[in-house]
Amino acid sequence: MKIKSVRLALLRFREGSKKIAADRDIERALAALKKYPELDPVLDAQKPLDALVNAAVSAVRIPDSAQQKFETLGNEWRTSPASQQFSFRNPAILSVVVSFLILAFLGTWLYLSRSQTYPGATEVEAVLDAERNADTVPMEHVVTDIGSLGDWFTMKSFDGYFVPSGFEGMKTAGARVFSFQGQHIAMVTISQSKWGLLVFPANPFGIQIEPAGVWKIEKTEEETFAVQVLNDMCFIVFPRDKKSAAALPDFIRQLSEAKKL
Amino acid sequence: MTEFPTGIQELQNLYRFALILSNDPVITEEALDQSVQEALRSAISDPNHAFITLILNLRKRILLKVKPHHTEDDIPLSTADLPPDAASVLSSRSQDELLSAMHHLVEPQRTAYVLWHLDIMDLHDLARLLGLTQDEVSLKLQNARQALLHAFTQQPSGTP
Numbered sequence: 001m002k003i004k005s006v007r008l009a010l011l012r013f014r015e016g017s018k019k020i021a022a023d024r025d026i027e028r029a030l031a032a033l034k035k036y037p038e039l040d041p042v043l044d045a046q047k048p049l050d051a052l053v054n055a056a057v058s059a060v061r062i063p064d065s066a067q068q069k070f071e072t073l074g075n076e077w078r079t080s081p082a083s084q085q086f087s088f089r090n091p092a093i094l095s096v097v098v099s100f101l102i103l104a105f106l107g108t109w110l111y112l113s114r115s116q117t118y119p120g121a122t123e124v125e126a127v128l129d130a131e132r133n134a135d136t137v138p139m140e141h142v143v144t145d146i147g148s149l150g151d152w153f154t155m156k157s158f159d160g161y162f163v164p165s166g167f168e169g170m171k172t173a174g175a176r177v178f179s180f181q182g183q184h185i186a187m188v189t190i191s192q193s194k195w196g197l198l199v200f201p202a203n204p205f206g207i208q209i210e211p212a213g214v215w216k217i218e219k220t221e222e223e224t225f226a227v228q229v230l231n232d233m234c235f236i237v238f239p240r241d242k243k244s245a246a247a248l249p250d251f252i253r254q255l256s257e258a259k260k261l
Numbered sequence: 262m263t264e265f266p267t268g269i270q271e272l273q274n275l276y277r278f279a280l281i282l283s284n285d286p287v288i289t290e291e292a293l294d295q296s297v298q299e300a301l302r303s304a305i306s307d308p309n310h311a312f313i314t315l316i317l318n319l320r321k322r323i324l325l326k327v328k329p330h331h332t333e334d335d336i337p338l339s340t341a342d343l344p345p346d347a348a349s350v351l352s353s354r355s356q357d358e359l360l361s362a363m364h365h366l367v368e369p370q371r372t373a374y375v376l377w378h379l380d381i382m383d384l385h386d387l388a389r390l391l392g393l394t395q396d397e398v399s400l401k402l403q404n405a406r407q408a409l410l411h412a413f414t415q416q417p418s419g420t421p
Contacts, residue, residue: 011399019383048348056359057378060277066290074269
């Protein structure tokens, strides 16, 4: 700190002042006094003069005749909104802050527990959204064994189609391929179009569900569906109408039990 | 940060500030009452800003009724170091004489020196209120000290 800055800061210094004592420049200037002893007389002359003036200022009092009026004003002031300090030590503000933090924590926890139960959960929901909005690609009337559509999908530029165990013997009602984020998604409808099955590569979407080949039933605000990953392929079974949604757990149970047989 | 005052003690300090500026208890009471009532009515959410606004309004009310006696053009300003015996010059004077001398200081030295003594706001806010830098506040404070010395060392005209 240069001597000029130290001198200027010392001119603002007053002993016994709480507000001024907290000033960082003054703290530094007082510390620098050892380096500049020639500034000692500045403070030596200033301190007693300021003390005399301060005593005179402090001696001023609100006259008795006005005391009552100003006490009333002081009471109003104390309870005015402007006097309510925004301080975390203020119990009212502290309780609001704590409540907000708890709500934020619960909200985050609920959101994460809903959407991030497994890696790629958000992408799974996005694929389902894309299916609902893929109106430009109509379903083709394809009635055949669900496991025998590999060649049909290859002709539609979707390679690697297969279905997990449990679907054996089921007949498709329709099929189509649509694109989402540059990936082809295969879709078939089964059981008189009651259920839809989406088949697509899991890796490009970062979808990982453990254990492999086991259905996981998910419920969102909009829908209920079952999802699993097997051999890097993701499978989503979803109801195609609201009535079927309640029956999804039973349908998945049937698939799982058929797989065991 | 300067806190919005919440008690009679702070009103006492504002009364001191207003009385030194006005040198008139009636004007002081009226200006303080009006300024505080105005602050209570206004819905300013920032307590720091509310307090600075209150002081500025109080000062404005008083200066409209009681013009400062001098300007910086009238009085030579000095920021020189005080003489070692500066306090002894003032020590022989009564508190009323000191307050009267403060009342006759020029603005904004007077406001700076009085608020600085009252310790009701930090230096950052004091500088902000006056529209000065902190170093400029230092110079105004020194101007005020020198002016007080000058007032008491100046020989009355006609004195041999």
